[in-house]
Amino acid sequence: MNTVETNIALAGLTSFGIAAKAQQLMRVDSVADVLQVLKAAEADAVPLTVLGGGSNVLCTHDVRGMVMKIEIMGRRIVAEDDATVTVEFGAGESWHDVVAWTVENGWGGLENLALIPGTVGAAPMQNIGAYGTEQASCAVSVTYVDRRTHTMHTLDADACAFGYRESVFKHALRDVAIITSVRYRLQRHPTVNTTYADVRNELQVRGVAAPTIRDVFDAVVAIRTRKLPDPAVIGNAGSFFKNPVVDAETYTRLRSANADMPAYPQADGTYKLAAAWLIDQCGWKGHRDGDAGVHVNQALVLVNYGGATGRQILELSKRIVASVHDAFGVTLEREVNVW
Numbered sequence: 001m002n003t004v005e006t007n008i009a010l011a012g013l014t015s016f017g018i019a020a021k022a023q024q025l026m027r028v029d030s031v032a033d034v035l036q037v038l039k040a041a042e043a044d045a046v047p048l049t050v051l052g053g054g055s056n057v058l059c060t061h062d063v064r065g066m067v068m069k070i071e072i073m074g075r076r077i078v079a080e081d082d083a084t085v086t087v088e089f090g091a092g093e094s095w096h097d098v099v100a101w102t103v104e105n106g107w108g109g110l111e112n113l114a115l116i117p118g119t120v121g122a123a124p125m126q127n128i129g130a131y132g133t134e135q136a137s138c139a140v141s142v143t144y145v146d147r148r149t150h151t152m153h154t155l156d157a158d159a160c161a162f163g164y165r166e167s168v169f170k171h172a173l174r175d176v177a178i179i180t181s182v183r184y185r186l187q188r189h190p191t192v193n194t195t196y197a198d199v200r201n202e203l204q205v206r207g208v209a210a211p212t213i214r215d216v217f218d219a220v221v222a223i224r225t226r227k228l229p230d231p232a233v234i235g236n237a238g239s240f241f242k243n244p245v246v247d248a249e250t251y252t253r254l255r256s257a258n259a260d261m262p263a264y265p266q267a268d269g270t271y272k273l274a275a276a277w278l279i280d281q282c283g284w285k286g287h288r289d290g291d292a293g294v295h296v297n298q299a300l301v302l303v304n305y306g307g308a309t310g311r312q313i314l315e316l317s318k319r320i321v322a323s324v325h326d327a328f329g330v331t332l333e334r335e336v337n338v339w
């Protein structure tokens with residue numbers, strides 16, 4: 001295990017690039033390390049915070065106590081048959097590298113989730129999703145260390161309560177589970193998912209009539225590179241807010257006043273609205289308060305132009321929530337984790 005690093009700048013370890021520090025930081029690359037750091041934090045009676053790739057956190061202050069940075073690697077086939085391959089990935093593996101590797105092997109299921117920043121261990125937390133799929137569609141199980149008891153547990157995907165940017169790890173197991181590995185079942189003879197219009201259009205432009213998983217992967221990478229701000233260039237954490245889901249009555253009321261409002265009917269009779277559209281209607285796209293801003297092309301993405309503090313970004317986000325609520329009566333929920 002690596003030694004304790006003290007007074008560590010988190011700007012380079014988080015995609016928002018906010019100037020905050022961790023009092024102590026330890027990198028862990030095995031379950032044994034996780035248990036050792038847990039014990040040390042308990043012995044010193046300091047708070048413990050878990051960090052993956054830092055692409056979904058906003059630091060509003062220095063982090064007291066110990067930050068445990070998950071760097072557990074590993075890709076291991078644990079089961080296979082004629083149709084499927086089940087692979088266990090260490091929680092510290094880069095999500096995008098894992099997706100690229102599955103595509104290289106010809107195993108389908110994760111290709112629509114290309115280029116999502118971060119680690120495998122964080123993927124089940126908010127059940128990452130994009131371009132018509134979610135990691136839940138391939139997840140088999142999640143293994144974690146329980147911080148209270150220092151014991152290992154494996155939850156089958158059914159028990160993870162995966163939903164739209166939701167899982168048990170954001171609720172009953174929040175601040176309890178330190179995820180150490182995740183298993184995904186991949187398809188040897190995949191059918192591609194082109195339900196998302198952007199993906200279909202990109203394939204059409206590329207002249208691909210019968211797409212493979214490689215074609216879908218390449219299309220998603222191209223779309224995302226074009227559309228999303230690169231955190232290496234401008235600090236951000238992707239979508240700051242979740243798309244709100246409203247009941248049919250609210251949808252009907254809003255739709256009658258806004259004929260062009262995008263809305264996606266859900267299986268349970270509710271409607272998912274586009275948070276970006278609501279924010280844009282309130283005039284926030286491209287808004288800038290000092291170095292805290294709303295991206296010029298993506299109203300859902302809050303950005304740090306360099307010197308913003310986490311508090312400034314958080315304040316801006318609260319003003320956006322209030323204005324969307326005033327205009328539409330809809331409350332936006334944060335997707336980003338605020339520290």
Ligand SMILES: Cc1cc2nc3c(=O)[nH]c(=O)nc-3n(C[C@H](O)[C@H](O)[C@H](O)COP(=O)(O)OP(=O)(O)OC[C@H]3O[C@@H](n4cnc5c(N)ncnc54)[C@H](O)[C@@H]3O)c2cc1C
Pocket residue numbers: 015049050051052053054055056057070091116117118119120121122123125126127128129130177178179180228229230231236237238239337
């Ligand atoms: C440009 C950009 C685009 C994005 N696009 C998408 C997208 O399309 N879809 C999407 O769903 N998300 C997207 N995101 C958000 C982000 O990439 C995901 O949420 C990702 O899963 C975060 O991974 P991470 O390792 O960086 O997590 P971190 O930011 O390090 O952590 C996020 C949360 O998970 C906890 N955590 C991290 N690792 C573990 C672990 N091993 N065990 C327990 N808790 C843990 C942390 O404590 C924190 O609360 C985007 C972000 C950016 C910057």
